[in-house]
Amino acid sequence: xxxxxxxxxxxxxxxxxxxxxxxxxxxxxxxxxxxxxxxxxxxxxxxxxxxxxxxxxxxxxxxxxxxxxxxxxxxxxxxxxxxxxxxxxxxxxxxxxxxxxxxxxxxxxxxxxxxxxxxxxxxxxxxxxxxxxxxxxxxxxxxxxxxxxxxxxxxxxxxxxxxxxxxxxxxxxxxxxxxxxxxxxxxxxxxxxxxxxxxxxxxxxxxxxxxxxxxxxxxxxxxxxxxxxxxxxxxxxxxxxxxxxxxxxxxxxxxxxxxxxxxxxxxxxxxxxxxxxxxxxxxxxxxxxxxxxxxxxxxxxxxxxxxxxxxxxxxxxxxxxxxxxxxxxxxxxxxxxxxxxxxxxxxxxxxxxxxxxxxxxxxxxxxxxxxxxxxxxxxxxxxxxxxxxxxxxxxxxxxxxxxxxxxxxxxxxxxxxxxxxxxxxxxxxxxxxxxxxxxxxxxxxxxxxxxxxxxxxxxxxxxxxxxxxxxxxxxxxxxxxxxxxxxxxxxxxxxxxxxxxxxxxxxx
Numbered sequence: 001x002x003x004x005x006x007x008x009x010x011x012x013x014x015x016x017x018x019x020x021x022x023x024x025x026x027x028x029x030x031x032x033x034x035x036x037x038x039x040x041x042x043x044x045x046x047x048x049x050x051x052x053x054x055x056x057x058x059x060x061x062x063x064x065x066x067x068x069x070x071x072x073x074x075x076x077x078x079x080x081x082x083x084x085x086x087x088x089x090x091x092x093x094x095x096x097x098x099x100x101x102x103x104x105x106x107x108x109x110x111x112x113x114x115x116x117x118x119x120x121x122x123x124x125x126x127x128x129x130x131x132x133x134x135x136x137x138x139x140x141x142x143x144x145x146x147x148x149x150x151x152x153x154x155x156x157x158x159x160x161x162x163x164x165x166x167x168x169x170x171x172x173x174x175x176x177x178x179x180x181x182x183x184x185x186x187x188x189x190x191x192x193x194x195x196x197x198x199x200x201x202x203x204x205x206x207x208x209x210x211x212x213x214x215x216x217x218x219x220x221x222x223x224x225x226x227x228x229x230x231x232x233x234x235x236x237x238x239x240x241x242x243x244x245x246x247x248x249x250x251x252x253x254x255x256x257x258x259x260x261x262x263x264x265x266x267x268x269x270x271x272x273x274x275x276x277x278x279x280x281x282x283x284x285x286x287x288x289x290x291x292x293x294x295x296x297x298x299x300x301x302x303x304x305x306x307x308x309x310x311x312x313x314x315x316x317x318x319x320x321x322x323x324x325x326x327x328x329x330x331x332x333x334x335x336x337x338x339x340x341x342x343x344x345x346x347x348x349x350x351x352x353x354x355x356x357x358x359x360x361x362x363x364x365x366x367x368x369x370x371x372x373x374x375x376x377x378x379x380x381x382x383x384x385x386x387x388x389x390x391x392x393x394x395x396x397x398x399x400x401x402x403x404x405x406x407x408x409x410x411x412x413x414x415x416x417x418x419x420x421x422x423x424x425x426x427x428x429x430x431x432x433x434x435x436x437x438x439x440x441x442x443x444x445x446x447x448x449x450x451x452x453x454x455x456x457x458x459x460x461x462x463x464x465x466x467x468x469x470x471x472x473x474x475x476x477x478x479x480x481x482x483x484x485x486x487x488x489x490x491x492x493x494x495x496x497x498x499x500x501x502x503x504x505x506x507x508x
Contacts, residue, residue, distance in 0.1 A: 045125075047118035055133050056104060059090055060116040067093045067160050069175060071153035074109035076119070078156065084209055085295045086284045087151035091171075093138065093164060100194065103144050105132040105282065105299060107268040114157035128267035132282050132299055134202060135194045142170035143189035143204070149174045150187045150206025151284070152295045185211035188223055203300040207285070212292045214238075215285040216272060220298055221246045224274055224281075231255070232270035234287035247275075250287070278302055331411075333404040341419050342390060345376055345443075346402040353379045353446050355461060357439035360395035362405070364442060373437035377457075379424065379450060389430050391418045400443035428456035435460045 042050040047060075058066035070090040073082040088107060094100040106112070107129045110121045136144070145168065158175055165172035172178075185208035193200045205215075205223055213219050216230050217238075227247040234250060241248040253264035272281040285296035314326050314337050328336040333346075344352035356376040359368040374393060380386040392398070393415045396407045422430070431454065444461055451458035458464075 045120040045122075052131060053118045055102075056090065056092075056112060056118075058092060059104075059112065059114060060118050062115050062159075065095045067095050067164060068114070068157060069155060069160055069171075070112065070114055070157035071148065071155045072109070072111075073154055075154070075156035076110050076113040080109075081154040081156070082152070084293075085152045085154070087148065087153040087295070087297065089148070089153075090157075091141075091144070091148070093141065093160070095161065095164070099137050099139075101136055101138050101141055101144075103132075103134045103136070105134075105297075106130065107270075107284070124268075126266065128262060128269045130269035130271070130282055134200075134299070136191055136202075137194055138168075140189075140191040141168045143191055145171040145174040147187050147189050147204040147206035147297060149178075149180060150185070150208045150295060151297050152209060180208055180210075183210075185209075186213065186219065201302040203279075203281075203298075203302070205298045205300070207296045207298075209293050209295045214287070214289075214292050215283055215296050215298060216287050217241060217248055220272055220281060220283075220300075221248055224277070224279065224300070226277055226279075227275040228272045228281075229275065230270075230272045230283075230287060231264065231267070232272075232283065232285065232287045233264060233267075235289060237289050238287045272298070274300075331406040331408075338417060339404045341388075342376065342378075342398065342404075344378060345390075345398065345400060346404050348401050348445075351381045353381050353450060354400070354443060355441060355446055355457075356398065356400055356443035357434065357441045358395070358397075359440055361440070361442035362396050362399040366395075367440040367442070368438070371438045371440070373434065373439040375434070375439075376443075377427075377430070377434070379427065379446070381447065381450070385423050385425075386421065387424050387427055387430075388419055388421045391420075392416065424454075427454045431457040431460040435464075435466060 040050060042048065044050055044052065047053045053060060057063075059068050059070070068090060072088040073085050074080045074088075086107075088109075088111075089103065089105040090112065092102045092104070108121065108124055108131075111119075111124070113119065149170065153174075155175070155177075160171065160175050165175060187204075187206040187208075189204045189206075191202050191204075193202060203224070205219060207213060207215055207219055211219075216228065216232070221228055221241075225246065227249070229249045229251050231251045240250050254261045256262070270283045270285065272283060273279070274281070279300050279302045281298045281300040283296065283298045285291045285294060315323050326336055328334065330336055330338065333339045339346060343349075345354050345356070354376060358374040359371050360366045360374075372393075374395075374397075375389065375391040376398065378388045378390070394407065394410055397405075397410070399405065435456065439460075441461070441463075446457065446461050451461060
């Protein structure tokens with residue numbers, strides 16, 4: 001990304017930073033139950049009070065009690081050294097009795113000179129970069145050192161003492177350049193960070209050049225036992241994988257990263273997120289066929305507990321819509337966008353007719369294993385030609401006639417809500433698209449007059465089955481809005497269509 005994403009999990013502190021495009025300003029994320037991005041106090045080029053030089057102070061200026069080992073394929077003050085490895089990082093070990101070590105990983109060439117001075121390479125300002133610093137106890141030194149060894153690094157600084165090397169065999173193998181000659185050529189280590197507030201479970205995967213394995217399609221997907229979404233440079237041969245038990249999807253470029261547009265080709269950061277798990281992996285490999293023979297690493301962070309946040313963001317229609325924090329928590333029944341929008345459903349309104357559907361409705365057992373459809377249709381029964389369609393993803397949510405209640409079990413998960421207003425002329429199109437989802441209807445007070453006027457709405461409300469092809473419905477309409485109307489396309493897919501949902505990333 002044209003961001004310098006700095007993830008520093010310091011000794012007793014976790015911090016992350018991101019740099020906007022062509023800028024030396026950056027954002028920082030500190031560890032805690034609900035970490036968020038905030039502006040850094042200083043530019044990344046400054047050697048005082050920025051997270052990176054503060055974290056690496058004992059490397060930039062020698063500290064008698066901190067022993068170090070630094071590696072890079074393109075180290076500072078030297079020509080490029082290693083065409084086969086992209087590994088860059090520093091190990092720091094406290095030589096005293098307080099059992100502390102840290103591993104700093106980054107992607108910046110010509111960066112971080114041992115014994116200083118601290119200097120940011122100006123040529124890298126326009127690019128995105130990643131930094132990660134993990135604090136851990138010395139008991140995990142061998143695991144970390146072994147994972148680094150599998151990346152076949154070039155070591156440019158090393159003052160590890162003989163005593164440390166004697167205590168930690170894999171650290172000694174790393175420092176002295178002992179070659180890995182026998183399989184397996186993959187190393188998978190697990191440990192927990194050392195932190196006051198929130199420790200993180202870490203998985204480190206080191207991939208040797210002799211493994212001939214793709215870091216994403218073969219290693220990460222299978223080692224983590226999950227589908228993943230990745231952000232890395234790729235070639236035309238390396239596609240998204242949308243079949244099989246575990247899938248791989250390339251995040252579409254450009255993307256928005258904390259409000260700034262990022263293009264893949266300008267980004268040196270590479271990462272993967274794991275579907276259904278609170279895990280993010282920072283990686284060193286591109287997603288290319290040639291990378292199978294290039295060593296690499298994935299450092300995967302998993303929070304011990306997912307953030308339980310009731311905060312939400314809202315985007316309203318307008319000329320330049322942006323996400324803004326909601327004024328209230330989503331659990332509150334006053335002044336939050338959802339209960340305000342759905343007030344005529346939560347408390348019955350004599351002029352608003354409704355139809356609500358969900359595979360897992362409130363105050364009932366789950367109803368429909370074949371459909372995941374959840375939503376509400378609202379129709380103004382007066383003469384002002386107004387209707388709305390509210391779509392969401394929350395089970396056990398939105399009881400008809402209330403009270404408004406947020407299911408606590410869903411707080412740790414992410415959810416989506418969409419509300420479209422339209423004229424009644426589009427009711428049949430919307431109703432037909434809902435029908436193709438084979439919904440379970442749990443609330444319905446539509447009047448006979450409405451059903452007579454709108455045949456597809458009647459078919460939806462009365463459960464008329466779809467028995468003949470085509471089993472796909474593609475409807476188009478325009479929303480009703482004071483400022484900016486939106487063109488809407490709705491595609492309903494029936495179970496008899498036997499069609500996989502198309503994801504844009506699967507074709508990129």
